[in-house]
Amino acid sequence: MTAGGERTGAQILWEVLAREGVEVVFGYPGGAVMPAYDAMLEYPIRHVLVRHEQGAAHMADGYARASGRVGVALATSGPGATNLVTGIATAMLDSVPLVCITGQVPSKLIGSDAFQETDITGVTLPITKHNYLVTRVEDVAPMLRQAFYVARSGRPGPVLVDITKDAQQASMHFTWDDSPVRLPGYRPELRARPDEIRRAADLIDRAERPVVFCGHGIVAAGASDLLREFVEKTGAPVASTLLGLGGFPATHPLSLGMMGMHGEAWVNRAIQEADLLVALGMRFDDRVTGKLETYAPRAKKIHCELDPAEINKNVRADVALVGDVADTLRALLPAVARGDRHSWVERIHSLKGDSAVRDIQTLPPSGRLFAAHVMHDLWRITEGKALVVTDVGQHQMWEAQYYKHDHPRKLITSGGLGTMGFALPAALGAKLACPDEEVWVIVGDGGFQMTAAELSTCAQEGAKLHVAVINNGYLGMVRQWQEFFYGGRYAATPMKSPDFVKLAEAHGLVGLRVTQREQIADVVATARAAEGTVVIDFRVEREDSVYPMVPAGADLHDMIRRPTPAEASEP
Ligand SMILES: Cc1ncc(C[n+]2csc(CCOP(=O)(O)OP(=O)(O)O)c2C)c(N)n1
Numbered sequence: 001m002t003a004g005g006e007r008t009g010a011q012i013l014w015e016v017l018a019r020e021g022v023e024v025v026f027g028y029p030g031g032a033v034m035p036a037y038d039a040m041l042e043y044p045i046r047h048v049l050v051r052h053e054q055g056a057a058h059m060a061d062g063y064a065r066a067s068g069r070v071g072v073a074l075a076t077s078g079p080g081a082t083n084l085v086t087g088i089a090t091a092m093l094d095s096v097p098l099v100c101i102t103g104q105v106p107s108k109l110i111g112s113d114a115f116q117e118t119d120i121t122g123v124t125l126p127i128t129k130h131n132y133l134v135t136r137v138e139d140v141a142p143m144l145r146q147a148f149y150v151a152r153s154g155r156p157g158p159v160l161v162d163i164t165k166d167a168q169q170a171s172m173h174f175t176w177d178d179s180p181v182r183l184p185g186y187r188p189e190l191r192a193r194p195d196e197i198r199r200a201a202d203l204i205d206r207a208e209r210p211v212v213f214c215g216h217g218i219v220a221a222g223a224s225d226l227l228r229e230f231v232e233k234t235g236a237p238v239a240s241t242l243l244g245l246g247g248f249p250a251t252h253p254l255s256l257g258m259m260g261m262h263g264e265a266w267v268n269r270a271i272q273e274a275d276l277l278v279a280l281g282m283r284f285d286d287r288v289t290g291k292l293e294t295y296a297p298r299a300k301k302i303h304c305e306l307d308p309a310e311i312n313k314n315v316r317a318d319v320a321l322v323g324d325v326a327d328t329l330r331a332l333l334p335a336v337a338r339g340d341r342h343s344w345v346e347r348i349h350s351l352k353g354d355s356a357v358r359d360i361q362t363l364p365p366s367g368r369l370f371a372a373h374v375m376h377d378l379w380r381i382t383e384g385k386a387l388v389v390t391d392v393g394q395h396q397m398w399e400a401q402y403y404k405h406d407h408p409r410k411l412i413t414s415g416g417l418g419t420m421g422f423a424l425p426a427a428l429g430a431k432l433a434c435p436d437e438e439v440w441v442i443v444g445d446g447g448f449q450m451t452a453a454e455l456s457t458c459a460q461e462g463a464k465l466h467v468a469v470i471n472n473g474y475l476g477m478v479r480q481w482q483e484f485f486y487g488g489r490y491a492a493t494p495m496k497s498p499d500f501v502k503l504a505e506a507h508g509l510v511g512l513r514v515t516q517r518e519q520i521a522d523v524v525a526t527a528r529a530a531e532g533t534v535v536i537d538f539r540v541e542r543e544d545s546v547y548p549m550v551p552a553g554a555d556l557h558d559m560i561r562r563p564t565p566a567e568a569s570e571p
Helices: 009-019 031-040 053-067 079-083 085-093 120-127 137-152 165-169 194-206 216-220 224-234 265-273 325-335 342-350 371-381 394-402 423-433 445-451 454-461 476-485 500-506 517-529 565-569
Strands: 002-008 024-027 046-049 071-075 098-104 130-134 158-164 171-176 210-214 238-240 255-258 276-280 300-305 319-322 387-390 411-413 439-444 466-471 510-514 534-539
Touching (some): 002 009, 009 137, 009 171, 024 053, 031 165, 046 423, 046 454, 053 079, 053 085, 053 098, 053 411, 053 423, 053 445, 053 454, 071 079, 079 085, 079 098, 079 120, 085 098, 085 120, 098 137, 098 165, 120 130, 120 158, 137 165, 137 171, 158 165, 194 276, 194 300, 194 319, 194 325, 210 224, 216 224, 255 265, 255 394, 265 342, 276 325, 371 394, 371 439, 371 517, 387 394, 394 411, 394 439, 394 466, 394 476, 411 423, 423 445, 423 454, 439 445, 445 466, 466 500, 466 517, 500 534, 510 517
Parallel strands (some): 024 046, 071 098, 130 158, 210 238, 300 319, 387 411, 466 534
């Protein structure tokens, strides 16, 4: 305990945030949270005024993913709180530590359908790791401290703290309690048992065709170096999930690339031929496995995962190592034998077959601007060093395929929920967490328009983002599904957009346009040299598709491939 004094609940709120090391809060004021906003002026914490509360949640999320710290969002009751919901669900599905604080109507009005009353703890119950309704000033500090502890410990996730207006206004004699937070029944620190480590090491040593999976847990646990050591010792090749990209260097000789629905064809085939999968910090999402009945039929599975609820949820594990993946790798490393899997790696390379012929990078120039070319050129120009935040759709998959990430926390994307509108606000959060990074937003013309109002926040904050709008005039990924599975009937996917250059200019920002591949380098140079956020309207091929594609629910080896030039020219 440290010395304290008389404080209101609102002051206590900021005191806790300051003591938790919070530097920036993303929020939007309103009646039920006004006491908290008023008290804010007394504390040295930066507040970013968003244009929509969804933006606040995504900014806090981007901040958390870029920095590894807890992101904080603040909103009023009712519509302010419900506007946070999409951002909270996004963080929940991707295990991102957030604390979302909402004002609530005075406690004596709760349940009366008071003005701007929403039961936000009820609404967010299934999309938060935990949530709290605080109605007494005495509970503000303990519950906020618990919220930070729950958000960051174990498998991270969003926590919501709803504080009534009277609890913010009431005062008490406040002393800071810095004893460790203890929650009965909550055991975030699990560790794999030594006998299980031994069994896993035996399976690894005996495997001839192992594939190691790098999931989001590797990034979250900061286990990239350990993974590299493990892979170089065992000689086993690595496939990544979307959220695992960068957890293992893409340019490492043992990196195979991304697996799953839009993964490389040879990666999916290797998984189907493997005799062992070592899944590290991933949860066998349906976009990764395809049809479960035919998934990796020859492979034993070692599942290393922090959350016991993920074990045997989708795929049965032969050995389950429940615990922090960094601890698990530390225990496994001395237990496994040095291995040589050259012939297996060569076999996987032979599975590439005609992939190069089908790759858009090797197709003869057509004079048209393809999104894949934009990604490749951005990767080359930025030397693979940018922090890239993608939205959801085709551009997200092309980025994953063509921008090679060699370092963790350099790709931020909404994987689990697939939230359009995520990229621009999440990128602003990431930029505030890492001001020295060159941050690129890769976003479709559809998703950009969902949260483009946050351009105004970028301008107000003086933040420098490079926004690449991959403008194909369609809700591209849905159009692709319509082309493949709905007979080319384009229901509600052609989209008319505003002039994005003028939109940028209306915000006092720089807007640029690219229509030919030859212009990319010069326009990117202009964007990098400009002050403040720059929007680049890339007018790309309108009806291109992302290949390969495993149709939803199909066998993982059953992929739709990009036509070869010969196939494409057939009538
Ligand atoms: C909030 C939200 N609404 C709907 C969808 C369904 N959806 C997934 S991809 C997509 C199309 C995205 O279009 P665009 O932003 O233009 O990107 P593109 O696919 O063309 O690269 C849609 C509508 C979604 N993922 N998120």
